[in-house]
Amino acid sequence: MDIALLVDEIKRKKSFLCIGLDVDLKKIPSHLLNKEDPIFEFNKAIIDATHHLCVAYKPNTAFYEAYGTDGWASLKKTIDYINANHPKIFTIADAKRGDIGNTSTMYAKAFFDDLNFDSVTVAPYMGKDSVEPFLAFKNKHTILLALTSNTGAFDFQTQEVENTFLYKRVLEVSKTWENSENLMYVIGATKADFLSEIRTIVPDNFFLVPGVGAQGGDLKAVCDFGMNSKIGLLINSSRGIIYASSSEDFAQAAASSAHQLQQQMATILAEKFI
Amino acid sequence: MDIALLVDEIKRKKSFLCIGLDVDLKKIPSHLLNKEDPIFEFNKAIIDATHHLCVAYKPNTAFYEAYGTDGWASLKKTIDYINANHPKIFTIADAKRGDIGNTSTMYAKAFFDDLNFDSVTVAPYMGKDSVEPFLAFKNKHTILLALTSNTGAFDFQTQEVENTFLYKRVLEVSKTWENSENLMYVIGATKADFLSEIRTIVPDNFFLVPGVGAQGGDLKAVCDFGMNSKIGLLINSSRGIIYASSSEDFAQAAASSAHQLQQQMATILAEKFI
Numbered sequence: 001m002d003i004a005l006l007v008d009e010i011k012r013k014k015s016f017l018c019i020g021l022d023v024d025l026k027k028i029p030s031h032l033l034n035k036e037d038p039i040f041e042f043n044k045a046i047i048d049a050t051h052h053l054c055v056a057y058k059p060n061t062a063f064y065e066a067y068g069t070d071g072w073a074s075l076k077k078t079i080d081y082i083n084a085n086h087p088k089i090f091t092i093a094d095a096k097r098g099d100i101g102n103t104s105t106m107y108a109k110a111f112f113d114d115l116n117f118d119s120v121t122v123a124p125y126m127g128k129d130s131v132e133p134f135l136a137f138k139n140k141h142t143i144l145l146a147l148t149s150n151t152g153a154f155d156f157q158t159q160e161v162e163n164t165f166l167y168k169r170v171l172e173v174s175k176t177w178e179n180s181e182n183l184m185y186v187i188g189a190t191k192a193d194f195l196s197e198i199r200t201i202v203p204d205n206f207f208l209v210p211g212v213g214a215q216g217g218d219l220k221a222v223c224d225f226g227m228n229s230k231i232g233l234l235i236n237s238s239r240g241i242i243y244a245s246s247s248e249d250f251a252q253a254a255a256s257s258a259h260q261l262q263q264q265m266a267t268i269l270a271e272k273f274i
Numbered sequence: 275m276d277i278a279l280l281v282d283e284i285k286r287k288k289s290f291l292c293i294g295l296d297v298d299l300k301k302i303p304s305h306l307l308n309k310e311d312p313i314f315e316f317n318k319a320i321i322d323a324t325h326h327l328c329v330a331y332k333p334n335t336a337f338y339e340a341y342g343t344d345g346w347a348s349l350k351k352t353i354d355y356i357n358a359n360h361p362k363i364f365t366i367a368d369a370k371r372g373d374i375g376n377t378s379t380m381y382a383k384a385f386f387d388d389l390n391f392d393s394v395t396v397a398p399y400m401g402k403d404s405v406e407p408f409l410a411f412k413n414k415h416t417i418l419l420a421l422t423s424n425t426g427a428f429d430f431q432t433q434e435v436e437n438t439f440l441y442k443r444v445l446e447v448s449k450t451w452e453n454s455e456n457l458m459y460v461i462g463a464t465k466a467d468f469l470s471e472i473r474t475i476v477p478d479n480f481f482l483v484p485g486v487g488a489q490g491g492d493l494k495a496v497c498d499f500g501m502n503s504k505i506g507l508l509i510n511s512s513r514g515i516i517y518a519s520s521s522e523d524f525a526q527a528a529a530s531s532a533h534q535l536q537q538q539m540a541t542i543l544a545e546k547f548i
Contacts, residue, residue, distance in 0.1 A: 024380075051318070057307060060373070060377055060380075062371070062377045062378070062380035062381045062384065063377070063380050065380070065381065065384035065385075065388075066380040066381070066383045066384045066387075066388060068346070068350060068351055068384070068386070068388040068389070069343060069346050069347045071384075072342070072346040073343045076342060076343055094373075095398070096371065096372060096373050096400075096477055097336070097370065098370060098397060099334070099336060099368075099370050100422070100423070100424040100426075101424065103296070103334055103336045104336070106334075106336035106337050106339070107297075107336045107339065109340045110336065110339035110340045110342070110345075111339075112511060113340075114339075114340060114341070114342040115342070123370070123397045123399050123400075124399060124429075124430065125397050125398060125399045125419055125422075125430060125431065125487050126370075126397075126419065126422050126426050127424070127425070127426020127427060127428065127429030127430055127431070128425070128426045128429050129424050129425055129426040130424065130426050131426075138315040144400055145400070148374070148399075148400050148403065149374070150374040150375065150400060150401070150403050151401070151402070151403055152374075152400050152401020152402045152403040152404050152405075153400065153401060154399055154401065155400055155401030155402050155447055156398065156399060156435075156440065156443065156444065156447075157396075157399065157400075157401070159435045159436060159440070159443065160435065160436055161430075161434065161435050161440070162433060166430065166433070166435070168442065169430065169433065170430065172530070173430075175428055186509070203489045256285065257480075
């Protein structure tokens with residue numbers, strides 16, 4: 001999917017919300033558990049109820065792999081359902097992959113060709129030749145971990161590296177890679193203070209921002225420091241939306257929770273892009 | 275699996291060889307392609323021909339995910355086949371996962387519970403709370419990327435970080451994590467020069483060493499600088515063994531290639547552990 005289409009959709013829907021589809025069978029409403037594919041049924045209901053309020057869906061692969069082959073089949077059904085019914089919605093495989101060259105190519109094939117996601121999250125530790133195989137796919141996007149929202153981010157990412165910090169070096173070095181225009185970055189909302197400096201390093205790329213909601217980030221601050229002239233932000237919320245209710249009204253509750261965030265986003269967009 | 279059993283098996287088989295099961299349908303003998311599950315048939319033949327020569331098998335998940343749900347099913351059949359027929363062989367899911375706490379727990383469940391691997395490779399970029407959920411599993415092992423064998427290793431891993439290098443900081447910090455006795459490390463054989471210093475930081479842990487063979491590492495040098503009193507090394511070879519021949523004799527050729535490495539290992543073990 002082309003970035004220009006994503007930006008158009010953000011403007012049309014007045015939303016830059018990404019909904020994380022992290023389905024835990026222990027948390028979904030019990031009446032779904034006797035369905036043939038409870039994970040897919042849950043996702044389908046969430047998608048049907050929220051697709052007009054968000055511009056992206058982000059299944060986290062861990063939650064599917066934990067259920068083995070059946071889980072992988074549920075992931076496939078979920079992405080197929082989104083692509084068939086909402087082709088203008090941007091899809092993210094939150095997979096945090098990365099390996100040596102030919103192996104990264106196989107991961108890229110898994111997520112871009114076989115599953116047909118628009119993007120995949122990738123870890124930077126193994127460097128250029130572990131990321132470029134993903135970047136080589138046309139009209140597909142590689143969302144590189146830069147500064148994550150968890151406390152472990154302070155173990156290595158914020159360490160000083162040759163007069164800068166590791167996460168900044170990741171940003172700077174990755175700009176020099178082939179097809180770097182296909183890069184987006186994961187920047188945790190809990191680190192909003194860091195955002196304006198990050199924007200000066202990568203002014204044009206989209207950021208995927210987790211940590212608004214369950215992890216406590218502040219939407220307004222993230223937008224003030226992280227937006228660029230093409231909006232440039234996808235704000236993810238997972239648990240705060242999909243587990244807004246554990247009763248039979250879960251999809252309605254998810255829509256209501258997504259609507260609240262979308263309304264805040266509409267206000268921010270109106271202020272910044274009159 | 276307990277490490278003491280792995281060490282016993284190394285001594286009994288006179289081998290510390292790990293065989294990487296990275297099955298690419300474009301590279302396997304064409305007569306297998308009309309079988310119902312060519313990936314599993316290939317692996318089964320390789321395992322039947324080599325199990326007495328190695329102490330570990332390491333399927334790389336990318337090569338299974340690239341074939342979607344069918345590929346994941348082939349992975350499941352492969353690990354089930356190893357566990358059922360060769361329960362003393364150490365199994366490694368080369369998955370290079372890592373995510374925030376509850377998500378890493380789901381990955382750990384996928385590989386340790388659902389698939390029943392003995393170990394999984396994990397990337398360190400997200401820090402302590404992304405790795406400890408794996409370490410919490412008893413008798414399971416987390417193989418942390420430290421210094422990889424690819425050229426991209428020089429992008430970040432060998433960068434100077436507060437009077438040391440990033441990969442050394444990963445080693446040092448990871449030692450302080452809960453259940454760190456369950457850690458092993460990926461140390462690329464192409465970086466044999468670094469091994470003696472690495473051993474002083476983590477004297478007791480096993481290293482998984484890729485890059486002997488196709489990537490050009492030297493077995494003798496790796497053993498001279500990397501072994502400890504409990505051997506402490508698993509040397510991986512993938513393509514050099516499983517693609518030793520692309521004809522109908524592929525399994526025999528794989529065994530012959532594995533046998534060559536095993537013989538070199540037997541000589542080294544005899545020299546060092548008389």
